Amino acid sequence: MEILIVGGAGAMGQWFARFFVERGEAVYILDPRPDSRSIAEELGAAVVDRQKLSDADVVLISVPIDVAPSVIKDTAPVLKDGALLMDITSIKRSPVDAMRSAIKGRNLEGLSVHPLFGPTTEMMKKQTVIFVPVRSGRLSYWIEQTFREAGAHIEYMEADEHDRLMAVVQGLTHFVYITFGQTLRALGFDIEGSRRYMSPIYEIMTDFVGRVLHQDPRLYGLIQMNLDLGKIHETFINEACRLSEIVKEGDIERFVEEILASRRHFGDTSRSMAASDRLVNFKVKEDD
Amino acid sequence: MEILIVGGAGAMGQWFARFFVERGEAVYILDPRPDSRSIAEELGAAVVDRQKLSDADVVLISVPIDVAPSVIKDTAPVLKDGALLMDITSIKRSPVDAMRSAIKGRNLEGLSVHPLFGPTTEMMKKQTVIFVPVRSGRLSYWIEQTFREAGAHIEYMEADEHDRLMAVVQGLTHFVYITFGQTLRALGFDIEGSRRYMSPIYEIMTDFVGRVLHQDPRLYGLIQMNLDLGKIHETFINEACRLSEIVKEGDIERFVEEILASRRHFGDTSRSMAASDRLVNFKVKEDD
Structure with missing residues (x-):
């Protein structure tokens, strides 16, 4: 598979570049920052220019939230038929709206993804990734399978x-x-x-x-x-x-009542007690 | 050593009763709650009445913050000469003031302690215990040594x-x-x-x-x-x-400036990043 990452020299872009390189895919990076070439070399990826967009099977947009909609809008028109346009922005309404408009009348797949982890996370295993499908097809399915095989917990949701x-x-x-x-x-x-x-x-x-x-x-x-x-x-x-x-x-009585009301709303606090005890014990023991 | 715990059937009282029983000390519990006897039996301690206060070497006050000062005040006069009066209240000003007045003119040691852990903590090892000495002596020193041998990290401070x-x-x-x-x-x-x-x-x-x-x-x-x-x-x-x-x-620029100012004040955030990564990785791996 040919995967092109727009913003691939950024922290999350690099994370996904490494992820796909490790799985044997051909990874291309499109990124204006001056150190893109050395970053790409280290990752086993290649730096490309905009022309390469029309060759890629999957184009993954990994840019800041404020520019994501316009990058999506500018990217879609140059993609080849059947390609998948996807983004990994932390919010979904604006990129999904942009993607919906951008692929309208085109033979493209669209998938908006939110990985609930940051660039210091070692593996995708057990990490939650939210999928907001815009137009699904063979490539969206392939992404889903690849993430699942890497151990991700995938949840489907609407952007709103x-x-x-x-x-x-x-x-x-x-x-x-x-x-x-x-x-x-x-x-x-x-x-x-x-x-x-x-x-x-x-x-x-x-x-x-x-x-x-x-x-x-x-x-x-x-x-x-x-x-x-x-x-x-x-x-x-x-x-x-x-x-x-x-x-x-x-007012201690009122304070107690308030906490008890929040406890009832919270649900199973004994589970939180046990979970936080495990964290505390891990912290106490870790520098033994 | 004869150790009497006032409020010894409460959660923290039980914790310290168990702690001293495990170290081979004679532990007595003075507590009005109806299930004190069965709690004490389970711990290997004995339930006693107020008369026993005058026999104990160490009297540990483990009662709620709001009653601690009056319990300290009522307890000191009946203690035998040379005994240690100590409390484990989470705040220190009011119990220390009460203890200072209560031992005035008496041959008693006074020690106000704050264990920075709760009743679900398994061991004292690596836990921080704050010592506010009121009047030190041989028994205060014995408590310190016992806590240190159990692995506690002890810090001395003033109540304020x-x-x-x-x-x-x-x-x-x-x-x-x-x-x-x-x-x-x-x-x-x-x-x-x-x-x-x-x-x-x-x-x-x-x-x-x-x-x-x-x-x-x-x-x-x-x-x-x-x-x-x-x-x-x-x-x-x-x-x-x-x-x-x-x-x-x-105002994104202002937002960024504010965070950068807090980052500078915070100090070594890379250490927090590493520490929180370890917690996150522990959490991800723990149910493997």
Whole structure:
């Protein structure tokens, strides 16, 4: 199979280039960045120019969210008949809309994919990959089989459903970790110094705060701005204010009732207790 | 050594009863709850009444934060000369103040300890225990040695310093996890259904949200109410509002600058990246 990755020198582009090279496919990289050639060589892929787009069987768009729709729009017209156009953007509404328009009246397959993992993930095994099919066919099926054979857990969804769900799963989670980091800065809190006094749950919280701060801030910003987060931010801030008020009033009975209500809504908290115990025990034992 | 645990039938009381029994010490439990006797038998300890307080070498107070100061006050006068009075309350200012007054003019040792772990922790090995000495002596030293031999990491601090630090380490961390849980409830979000689409960082976030909701809500409430959290809650809420505003305005450059500033304040984020990768990989591999 000839697979061309637009943005293949980026972190996730490289991840997928390596993935397909390891499976014996011919991988081509189209990327304007100056070090594309050396990156491609290291990966066992070849750097190509736009002309190669019309030869590829699969064209995978791996570019930032804000440019993905226009890259999809510009790419589709030059693809050969029967080719698959796919993207791996973290949000789905705008790229799926762009893909739907771009392949209209053309003999192309369209598949919008969201791999729920980042570039530091070693393998696809057990990772969740969300598939939003736009127009399926033989090549979409081949991608699905390839991902399944690599151990991926695949879920099919609609773009709207995906974005609504990700507004909480990604949007709220990132928002909370980033806000925690902003708060530590605003308080001038000595994070390094606090390491000696860490409780495991604080330690794991700060591991993830640091993780989010370490990675591409533009990607996090674009995810926040492209998911419909208004209501979710508002709800989170309201709940923080409400809880803080209860604490200020010293109303312990009310505090207990609120937690019990959240516990009932949460569902099986004993499972979370066991899962978090395993994480804590792993953390305690790992530097033995 | 004769060790008497006031509140020894509670979760942490049992933990320390077991700890000392395993080390061959004579452990006595003073606890009003009706099932104290069967709990004590199972632990290899003996249930006693208040009279026994005057025999014990070490009296360990393991009661809720809100009653700890009065229990300390009522206990000290009946202890024998040279005994050690200690508590394991999660906050330190009020029990230390109470202990200081209670042992004044008496020949008693005083030690206020905060074990930074919960009752589901298997061993003391590698766990942090904070020591706030009130009046040290031979028995305080014996406790320290016993904890060290069990592998504890011991840190000495003043009560004020402890409570200021814990306002962030415990207070803010719990506050954030609880607020996340309240938000999921307010949104009516289907947590069980979201498990199929979890990213690892959301999965670990929800593991800890569920953990906090699963445990004693009164303890979390008392920690919130006894640490000086006003300014910290306010800062967190302000930062959430500020970040949400930047997202609403779609100001990606500002968003990036804010994250970069928090990254600089955070310090070594690559260490957090590596630590969180290990947690994620553990989670992915654990049900192999």
